[in-house]
Amino acid sequence: xxxxxxxxxxxxxxxxxxxxxxxxxxxxxxxxxxxxxxxxxxxxxxxxxxxxxxxxxxxxxxxxxxxxxxxxxxxxxxxxxxxxxxxxxxxxxxxxxxxxxxxxxxxxxxxxxxxxxxxxxxxxxxxxxxxxxxxxxxxxxxxxxxxxxxxxxxxxxxxxxxxxxxxxxxxxxxxxxxxxxxxxxxxxxxxxxxxxxxxxxxxxxxxxxxxxxxxxxxxxxxxxxxxxxxxxxxxxxxxxxxxxxxxxxxxxxxxxxxxxxxxxxxxxxxxxxxxxxxxxxxxxxxxxxxxxxxxxxxxxxxxxxxxxxxxxxxxxxxxxxxxxxxxxxxxxxxxxxxxxxxxxxxxxxxxxxxxxxxxxxxxxxxxxxxxxxxxxxxxxxxxxxxxxxxxxxxxxxxxxxxxxxxxxxxxxxxxxxxxxxxxxxxxxxxxxxxxxxxxxxxxxxxxxxxxxxxxxxxxxxxxxxxxxxxxxxxxxxxxxxxxxxxxxxxxxxxxxxxxxxxxxxxxxxxxxxxxxxxxxxxxxxxxxxxxxxxxxxxxxxxxxxxxxxxxxxxxxxxxxxxxxxxxxxxxxx
RNA sequence: GAUUCCGUAGCUCAGCAGGUAGAGCAAUUGCCUUUUAAGCAAUGGGUCCCGGGUUCGAAUCCCGGCGGGAUCACCA
Numbered sequence: 243x244x245x246x247x248x249x250x251x252x253x254x255x256x257x258x259x260x261x262x263x264x265x266x267x268x269x270x271x272x273x274x275x276x277x278x279x280x281x282x283x284x285x286x287x288x289x290x291x292x293x294x295x296x297x298x299x300x301x302x303x304x305x306x307x308x309x310x311x312x313x314x315x316x317x318x319x320x321x322x323x324x325x326x327x328x329x330x331x332x333x334x335x336x337x338x339x340x341x342x343x344x345x346x347x348x349x350x351x352x353x354x355x356x357x358x359x360x361x362x363x364x365x366x367x368x369x370x371x372x373x374x375x376x377x378x379x380x381x382x383x384x385x386x387x388x389x390x391x392x393x394x395x396x397x398x399x400x401x402x403x404x405x406x407x408x409x410x411x412x413x414x415x416x417x418x419x420x421x422x423x424x425x426x427x428x429x430x431x432x433x434x435x436x437x438x439x440x441x442x443x444x445x446x447x448x449x450x451x452x453x454x455x456x457x458x459x460x461x462x463x464x465x466x467x468x469x470x471x472x473x474x475x476x477x478x479x480x481x482x483x484x485x486x487x488x489x490x491x492x493x494x495x496x497x498x499x500x501x502x503x504x505x506x507x508x509x510x511x512x513x514x515x516x517x518x519x520x521x522x523x524x525x526x527x528x529x530x531x532x533x534x535x536x537x538x539x540x541x542x543x544x545x546x547x548x549x550x551x552x553x554x555x556x557x558x559x560x561x562x563x564x565x566x567x568x569x570x571x572x573x574x575x576x577x578x579x580x581x582x583x584x585x586x587x588x589x590x591x592x593x594x595x596x597x598x599x600x601x602x603x604x605x606x607x608x609x610x611x612x613x614x615x616x617x618x619x620x621x622x623x624x625x626x627x628x629x630x631x632x633x634x635x636x637x638x639x640x641x642x643x644x645x646x647x648x649x650x651x652x653x654x655x656x657x658x659x660x661x662x663x664x665x666x667x668x669x670x671x672x673x674x675x676x677x678x679x680x681x682x683x684x685x686x687x688x689x690x691x692x693x694x695x696x697x698x699x700x701x702x703x704x705x706x707x708x709x710x711x712x713x714x715x716x717x718x719x720x721x722x723x724x725x726x727x728x729x730x731x732x733x734x735x736x737x738x739x740x741x742x743x744x745x746x747x748x749x750x751x752x753x754x755x756x757x758x759x760x761x762x763x764x765x766x767x768x769x770x771x772x773x774x775x776x777x778x779x780x781x782x783x784x785x786x787x788x789x790x791x792x793x794x795x796x797x798x799x800x801x802x803x804x805x806x807x808x809x810x811x812x813x814x815x
Numbered sequence: 816g817a818u819u820c821c822g823u824a825g826c827u828c829a830g831c832a833g834g835u836a837g838a839g840c841a842a843u844u845g846c847c848u849u850u851u852a853a854g855c856a857a858u859g860g861g862u863c864c865c866g867g868g869u870u871c872g873a874a875u876c877c878c879g880g881c882g883g884g885a886u887c888a889c890c891a
Contacts, residue, residue, distance in 0.1 A: 248824090248825065248842095248860080249825090249843085249859075249860055250825055250841080250842055250843095250860085251825085253842065253843075305852090307850055307851090307853090307854075308847090308854095309847055309849080309850070309854065310846075310847040310848060311847085311848050312848040312850090313848095313850095314849070314850055325850090325851090327849070327850095329849090330848080331848090351842090352841075352842095365849050365850075365851090366849055367849070367850065367851060368851095369849090369850085369851070371849085385825080386826080386841065387825080387826085387841090388825075388826045388827085388841090389825085389826060389827095389840060389841050390826080390827090390852090391840075391852035391853080392852065393851070393852040394852090396852075397852085398827080398839090398840080398852050398853090399826055399827040399828090399839080399852085400826090400827075401826070401827085402827080403822095403826095403827095403883085403884095404883070404884060405822095405882070405883045405884080406883095408883095417826095459890095459891080460890080461889095461890060461891080462889095462890090480891095502891085504890065504891075506889060506891090507816075507888075507889050507890065509886095509887090509888095509889090509890085510884095510885085511890085511891075512889090512890060512891070516891070518891080660891090662891095664891080715891085717891050720891070740882095740883090741881095741882070
């Protein structure tokens with residue numbers, strides 16, 4: 243007896259046992275090859291009613307309506323749902339009606355996975371339905387599913403609790419078909435980009451996740467430890483410095499879809515691990531890369547939606563080329579009417595304060611401009627827009643601007659008020675690069691925990707000579723949010739990071755029996771909520787005996803009632 | 816990390832001038848041979864997140880904790 247299980251779970255375990263007693267294996271080993279899919283039948287039958295003879299389908303039973311000797315259920319496979327018609331005399335042609343009356347009606351439950359074969363027809367109500375001749379149990383479900391119903395596009399009793407949806411994504415995927423679709427779209431998006439890059443003969447590569455030094459971005463890392471090497475390793479925060487070594491090595495174009503890890507706060511835009519694609523192309527600059535980004539993202543929109551227009555929240559976003567382009571100074575002037583070019587740090591600080599942007603004394607020129615941009619422009623850029631020419635202080639890996647002092651050749655694409663990519667003409671002057679790293683070290687000494695560390699081997703590589711190179715990073719999760727109209731990053735990650743579920747501590751049954759608790763009373767104690775010896779010792783003996791005997795009666799247990807001295811003995815021992 | 820809201824049956828939710836819990840679906844039982852979120856009827860099912868406090872009495876009020884959402888901060 244599993245007294246800690248809910249009534250519905252106990253009923254399902256009983257059904258499992260009864261199946262086995264009837265000689266039915268609830269978890270058979272053999273393959274069950276299907277001939278069709280739900281969607282294939284629905285679409286094919288609509289076009290040609292004679293298209294199907296016998297078909298074989300498999301999937302999860304999602305609803306059931308029994309009307310005596312006939313029943314309707316819905317079968318859900320990876321493509322969708324189709325109605326099944328079970329008729330007793332068809333399932334059981336002979337005298338023995340057990341397969342229908344007992345196995346189908348009593349031992350199967352919503353959530354069970356079954357295989358069926360039969361022919362396709364249309365009911366009087368006009369619904370394309372499989373007339374089932376045979377069915378096979380493929381997997382018995384022991385937990386009740388959330389039951390979600392839908393009619394005419396209106397969903398009833400939806401399974402919506404974000405906590406449960408993210409922790410038990412499998413349930414979310416079973417009952418919320420739009421969630422399955424979102425992740426299919428995400429996968430298609432990555433394939434679309436990979437196709438685009440492969441068509442240009444760029445090489446997909448892999449670089450280390452475990453790194454002795456972390457670099458390529460401004461972020462705090464996760465730290466781990468290798469036993470044999472007896473050394474600290476970091477989980478990568480970016481793969482930039484490794485990919486540029488490969489450009490030094492002579493490849494003309496390399497890219498990597500990489501999981502990166504940043505030990506920062508979490509929000510609906512941030513997960514501790516996230517995916518980026520980084521691309522480096524030799525003999526190109528950031529202006530060339532801007533064209534590539536436009537073309538690739540436009541292709542993604544077309545591949546996913548068949549159009550360049552994508553509905554995102556309340557906005558209809560159009561990825562059709564060309565996108566708007568602004569310089570950082572230009573866009574600030576566009577939205578505030580203030581021309582900041584040529585301002586020194588003091589003037590920038592005054593401008594920031596005038597615009598209501600919070601500042602603090604540690605902010606230099608670059609940071610101040612970034613703050614002004616962030617609070618006055620970024621959120622207002624809904625349609626895809628390039629912002630180019632960033633302050634040098636914020637960009638230690640980007641090449642100095644070919645014509646404008648104090649700036650670097652860098653752009654970001656902003657869409658729906660958020661950055662979706664970051665790119666520069668890569669800095670390949672090793673002496674300048676060393677100086678920039680040293681400036682970062684200085685920032686670190688001033689208390690900036692996220693400043694970059696100096697990577698000597700990377701500098702050594704640059705000293706051998708890296709061709710002029712354009713580099714790009716696109717946040718896959720962020721782009722997936724936009725392309726699938728998802729308001730939170732958790733909606734485009736199968737398993738977003740969550741706090742662990744709180745596990746109730748409990749002592750083993752044996753611990754209770756050693757104390758003298760009869761085995762048949764242990765489940766009753768658990769039912770009472772007493773899961774540990776400590777909890778037992780805190781009980782008042784008289785009240786406990788009373789409660790347990792009450793439960794004995796309620797649970798209709800055929801065991802002798804407890805006596806006071808027995809309960810006293812447990813608690814005192 | 817800060818602010819704020821939320822945590823009641825397997826699911827979605829109601830209950831909160833404080834009087835030991837309700838609905839729909841799901842489940843069980845019976846009837847019913849083509850239904851359209853739900854055929855009909857009956858029945859069972861709850862440590863009201865956890866721990867304290869106030870009170871004769873707490874799902875309800877107060878405090879603390881845990882978990883989650885939203886906004887902000889950091890960051891991509």
